[in-house]
Amino acid sequence: MRSAKLYQYQLPMDSGVILRTQRLVNRDGWIVELKDGECTGYGEIAPLPEFSHETAEQAGEQAKALLAQWVAGEAWDLESAIPSVAFGLSMAAMTLAGELPEDGNYQVAPLCAGDPDDLVIALNEMEGEKVAKIKVGMYEAVRDGMVANMFIEAIPGVRLRLDANRQWTPLKAQQFAKYVKPEHRGGIAFLEEPCMNPADSLAFAQETGISIAWDETVRDEGFEVKAEPGVAAIVIKPTLVGSVARCIDLIAQAQAVGLVAVVSSSMESSLGLNQLARLAAWQTPGVIPGLDTMQLFMAQLEMPWPGCELPVTSLASLPVVWQA
Ligand SMILES: O=C(O)CCC(=O)C1=CC=C[C@@H](O)[C@@H]1C(=O)O
Ligand SMILES: [Mg+2]
The missing domain is CATH 3.30.390.10 (Enolase-like, N-terminal domain)
Structure with a gap:
């Protein structure tokens, strides 16, 4: 019934x-x-x-x-x-x-959209792999480059995930890269979508040695998962992608060609976020998901998020x- x-x-x-x-x-x-x-x-x-x-x-x-x-x-x-x-x-x-x-991966990549000093504190307290996500492309590219440098110097072993949301022209992306010292570029796990045009993002990765990740591009018509030089990861936001079966299929395709698949939030409530943490633990073991979005809310829904x-x-x- x-x-x-x-x-x-x-x-x-x-x-x-x-x-x-x-x-x-x-x-x-x-x-x-x-x-x-x-x-x-x-x-x-x-x-x-x-x-x-x-x-x-x-x-x-x-x-x-x-x-x-x-x-x-x-x-x-x-x-x-x-x-x-x-x-x-x-x-x-x-x-x-x-x-x-039932088991979820609640170890999130702390998200910094504001004061970088807050993130330094969070990272210093983080156990195990130190991964953080920083929004770039909102201010001067040069400032973004300096912020990335600062984190990589201040926190040994940090793996930054940067996200430009397609905000840069190829020139601005180059300006950013110029400010990240070559020996620091390995501290950037990946930079999501530097340029409006995916081909420009790919060229940027190949020219600078800074790995990129696809996020918006995953949802573009005709997107195919493939390993390409300079591409490290694909970001999967199930609310924007579709059924759980479709997400699992994309994750499996990424893993098969050696790309990291990162399950990420589309700012779901704590109910949806808990389910994403469970999906991540199950389908992307060993990869820290991009789920640090509870801090953007003022209330939770039904299922509390651990520690919130x-x-x-x-x-x-x-x-x-x-x-x-
Ligand atoms: O990916 C994460 O770590 C957190 C989620 C996140 O950064 C985003 C979620 C939804 C929309 C955007 O603001 C942003 C993104 O572009 O990835
Ligand atoms: Mg993104």
């Missing part, structure tokens, strides 16, 4: 969260609950403004239609559903079936906008 519910959530964000051109005041999304006999599964559907092509409203409408099919016992075609819906529904089905292992002291909103307190 199957039943399903769709909850609507809105969580307040920290005041400084900017996505590309807009401030994100609240995070809006949906939580799917699937029940079959004694078993329950949850999934989160939360298109990320400026990154997802669909809006939360569109995702909610499609989710309701697909949930009605599921309750009626009809087959789902999640591969043609919009990415956030495909991810949330497939994750709900997977947890319902008990197929997502933000108040937790319960699922039971949310409006159920659809059920069957």
